[in-house]
Structure formats: structure tokens, C-alpha cells
Amino acid sequence: MPKKKTAIPAKKIKPKSTKKVEGLRTVNPSGQKEQSFFELVYEVARQIPYGRVTSYGAIAACLGTKLSARMVGWAMNGADKVNPTVPAHRVVNRVGLLSGKHHFKPPERMEKLLRKEGVIVKDDVIVNFKEKFWNPLEEIL
Numbered sequence: 001m002p003k004k005k006t007a008i009p010a011k012k013i014k015p016k017s018t019k020k021v022e023g024l025r026t027v028n029p030s031g032q033k034e035q036s037f038f039e040l041v042y043e044v045a046r047q048i049p050y051g052r053v054t055s056y057g058a059i060a061a062c063l064g065t066k067l068s069a070r071m072v073g074w075a076m077n078g079a080d081k082v083n084p085t086v087p088a089h090r091v092v093n094r095v096g097l098l099s100g101k102h103h104f105k106p107p108e109r110m111e112k113l114l115r116k117e118g119v120i121v122k123d124d125v126i127v128n129f130k131e132k133f134w135n136p137l138e139e140i141l
């Protein structure tokens with residue numbers, strides 16, 4: 001006798017985050033209906049205060065995609081070609097390492113810009129990282 005098939009109820013899938021990104025100034029590029037991920041990254045980075053730093057992961061979390069830190073890194077890699085300017089030198093890795101310095105020309109430029117803003121750097125790591133860290137989740141949302 002064949003087994004009777006029973007319907008399995010579909011699971012309800014909840015979105016990972018229902019938070020809306022608020023407090024960001026809008027960017028409306030000509031001809032586009034929505035902002036691209038990179039444009040949102042640039043908008044968050046533009047709000048990092050002078051003399052402060054944030055991480056790729058903090059920007060990703062602010063945008064509701066905390067596992068997209070590498071994509072934020074890719075966005076920062078092309079930030080030098082964007083107008084208005086993006087202070088990409090203020091974005092570092094989660095422990096304060098200047099991991100993106102090789103995308104600056106010359107590579108020492110990232111450290112030089114940070115030092116000019118009063119950020120202490122030693123051996124490519126921000127010495128007072130916890131003091132200088134700016135968390136966009138707390139500051140703009």
C-alpha cells in the first residue's frame with residue numbers, strides 16, 4: 001500500500017533585519033530609482049567625523065548587511081573616483097589595522113591623512129582605536 005503524502009506547511013521566513021537606515025542624507029544619482037550599495041556605503045563614510053575612524057563591518061552592519069564587510073572594502077577601493085569625495089582613509093578593519101592602505105597612492109598616504117586628523121598610528125595600526133572608533137549604528141540611526 002503506497003504511503004500517503006502529507007503536506008508540510010511552509011515556514012515563514014523572517015527578514016534578518018527590519019531596521020530602516022534613517023538619518024542618512026539621500027543620494028539621488030541621475031537616472032536611478034534606487035541607491036546602489038556602494039552609494040550607501042559612501043554616504044555613511046562621508047558622515048565619519050574628522051579625527052574618527054570606523055570599520056568596514058560597522059558600515060555593513062549600519063546598512064543592515066553585517067556580513068558584507070568585504071563589499072564595503074570593495075566600495076572603499078573605488079572611493080577615490082567618486083564625487084563628492086569620500087574619506088576612505090577613515091575606514092579600517094575591525095581591529096584598527098590600515099588594511100586598505102595599499103589602495104592609496106602612495107600607500108603611506110592613508111596613514112598621513114589619519115595623522116593629520118590627530119589619529120595615532122603605529123606599525124599600520126591605530127593606537128587609540130577604541131577611543132577613535134565611530135559606530136554609525138549608534139550615531140546616525
